[in-house]
Amino acid sequence: MFYSKHNFRCFAVRPLAACLSLAMLATIAPDAAVAAASTAASTSSTLARVRAAGVLHCGMDEEQAEYSTLDDQGNRAAFDADLCRAVAVAVLGKNAQVKIVSYPDDRTAIKGLNGGEVEMVATLTDDFSHAVGTHLQFTRPVLWNGVGFLVLGGSPATRARQLSGKKICFLAETTVEESVRAWFAREHLDFVPFPFQEEGEMQAAFATGNCGALAGDRTRLAETRVTLASRLAKPARLLPECISKDPLAAAVRDDDPQWAAIANWVTEALVQAEESGVTRANVQDKRTRAAQANGGDPALRFLLGVSHEVGGTLGLDDDWVVRVIEATGNYGEIYERDLGGASPMKLPRGENNLREHGGSMMALPFK
Numbered sequence: 001m002f003y004s005k006h007n008f009r010c011f012a013v014r015p016l017a018a019c020l021s022l023a024m025l026a027t028i029a030p031d032a033a034v035a036a037a038s039t040a041a042s043t044s045s046t047l048a049r050v051r052a053a054g055v056l057h058c059g060m061d062e063e064q065a066e067y068s069t070l071d072d073q074g075n076r077a078a079f080d081a082d083l084c085r086a087v088a089v090a091v092l093g094k095n096a097q098v099k100i101v102s103y104p105d106d107r108t109a110i111k112g113l114n115g116g117e118v119e120m121v122a123t124l125t126d127d128f129s130h131a132v133g134t135h136l137q138f139t140r141p142v143l144w145n146g147v148g149f150l151v152l153g154g155s156p157a158t159r160a161r162q163l164s165g166k167k168i169c170f171l172a173e174t175t176v177e178e179s180v181r182a183w184f185a186r187e188h189l190d191f192v193p194f195p196f197q198e199e200g201e202m203q204a205a206f207a208t209g210n211c212g213a214l215a216g217d218r219t220r221l222a223e224t225r226v227t228l229a230s231r232l233a234k235p236a237r238l239l240p241e242c243i244s245k246d247p248l249a250a251a252v253r254d255d256d257p258q259w260a261a262i263a264n265w266v267t268e269a270l271v272q273a274e275e276s277g278v279t280r281a282n283v284q285d286k287r288t289r290a291a292q293a294n295g296g297d298p299a300l301r302f303l304l305g306v307s308h309e310v311g312g313t314l315g316l317d318d319d320w321v322v323r324v325i326e327a328t329g330n331y332g333e334i335y336e337r338d339l340g341g342a343s344p345m346k347l348p349r350g351e352n353n354l355r356e357h358g359g360s361m362m363a364l365p366f367k
Contacts, residue, residue, distance in 0.1 A: 046119055046252075046259035047091065047315050055097040058084035059121035061109045062102045076143070076219060076248075078338035080122035082328045083142060083250055087120060087266050089327045090320040096327075110134055113253060120263055126249040137254040139264040140271075141247035142331075143339075144351035144360055147179040148218040148242050150225060152209065153234025160241040164189035166212025169202050171195070180215045183243040207231050218242060222345040242350065262314050269303065269321045272363035273330035275354060276300050280329040283322055302366040310366065331361065 050056055060080045081100060088096035101118050103109035109121050114135055124130055126138045149168075151157050157166070164184075170176050172195035184191035194211060196202035206214045207228050214221065218238065225236045250267060252260050273279075276299065278286050287304040290296055301307045305318030312318075328334055332354070339347045353359025 046256045047262065050091055050119055054092065055099050056084065056088035056091065056120075057099050057101055057118040058088070059101050059103055059109050059112055059118040060084075061106055061121065061124065062104065076123060076339070078343070079143065079334065082334045082338060083122045083267070084120070086270060086324045086328045087250075087263055089323050090262065090266050090316060094323050094327060106130070110136065110251075113251060119252065119259070121251045123248040124251045126247045126251075130251075135254050136251045137260045138249040138251050139260075139267045140364075141249050141360075142267055143219075143248040144242075145217050145219050145246040145248055146242040146244040147176055147183075147215060147246075148221055149213040149215055149239045150206070150221040150236050151213045151239060152206070152236055153232060155212075155237070157213065157239065160239050160243065161187065161189065163213050163239075165192060167192045167194040167210070168213055168215050169194045169196060169206055169211035170215040171199065171202065172197055176216055179244040203228060206236075213239070217246065218347065218350075219339070219345070222339070222347040226344045238348070240348075240350075258315060262316070265314060266324060268363045269324060269366075270328070270331040270334065271354075271361050272299070272303055272366055273321070273325050274332040274361075275356075275363055276303065278304070278325055278330060280325060280333060283325040287322055299366050 058080075060077065062077070081098070084098045084100065085096070088098045101112060103112055103121075106124060109124065110130075112118055113121050123143060124136070124138070126141060130136065131138060149160055149163060151163075157163055160183075168180060168191065170180060170193070177193070177195065181191060181193075192212070194205070196205070202211075202214070203224060205211050214224065214236075216224070221238055225238065229235060250263050252263050254260070273283075276286075276297070278300075283304070286300065287306065290301045290304050290306045293301075298307070302309055303321055305311065305321060308318050310316075310318055311320055314320075329337070332349075335349060335352060336342050339345050340349060349357075349359060351360045353361060355362040
């Protein structure tokens, strides 16, 4: 919501011939193993259509700073693309094709999803306005975002409360402004607003020391820090606080429960893999050991398809989780590569860490 002005979120009983027709379409998948999955696939028109086309159309919201009328979350392109690929590989196999369809804002992304241009949107804000009356269904949150503060490298501020009485720069008439005003009032701190109409002017003011801090969504601030690096003597610093909550989740249409279940359990599998220590490098070894173990961890056996329970009810084969982890890595690997320490953004995980490490990420049980 860095530069946003407003926020806004059955299986059918088919004739036998139709079911057989969909089942035949479902077999036209890039990988033979995927094509042999349960005939439950025929009950999902979205799954059948994706398999027939051999490609997943995945929407990506690429809002542009001050031109956005909705939440602006910064550059998440690599992260979003990995989420799209994870779902595609689960459905189509290791050689899955993904076509990214870019949208300028949330509103057009939702319109494209409801209009059938794409089968999913990688990340949208999951809040009341997005979830009610939009005909969307969301997965678990895949990225916790929210408003934070960026300060110059030489600033003495290490905590947000130390910004009392300092000029806070932000784009005017945005939800960021609303969040910052509300937080300063709630904390009984002296708020000194320094609003701007244009992002470039605001960044120039910050770089020249005319702002005590820059306020915005943390993903956008991380991107701004990269953008300004060459102009600053010392790297800018993100303060640790997040003063608002803005969960992002993958979105699908609400008219296909099986497709929604696939999207949701792919994201759950990414988190569960991290919790279970399953990585891109060791997933095959973990699966082999789970298959050989006499008993072993039942959750791991379920997750990696050893118990033959993880695929059929979704219309997938039992190797889909192994394929996904081989293709993208687990949730932590994706975050580290696309947003964290291995990326230019170097965004601390914070709430996006596993619950056992103090964050909010915890997978639903695979059992």
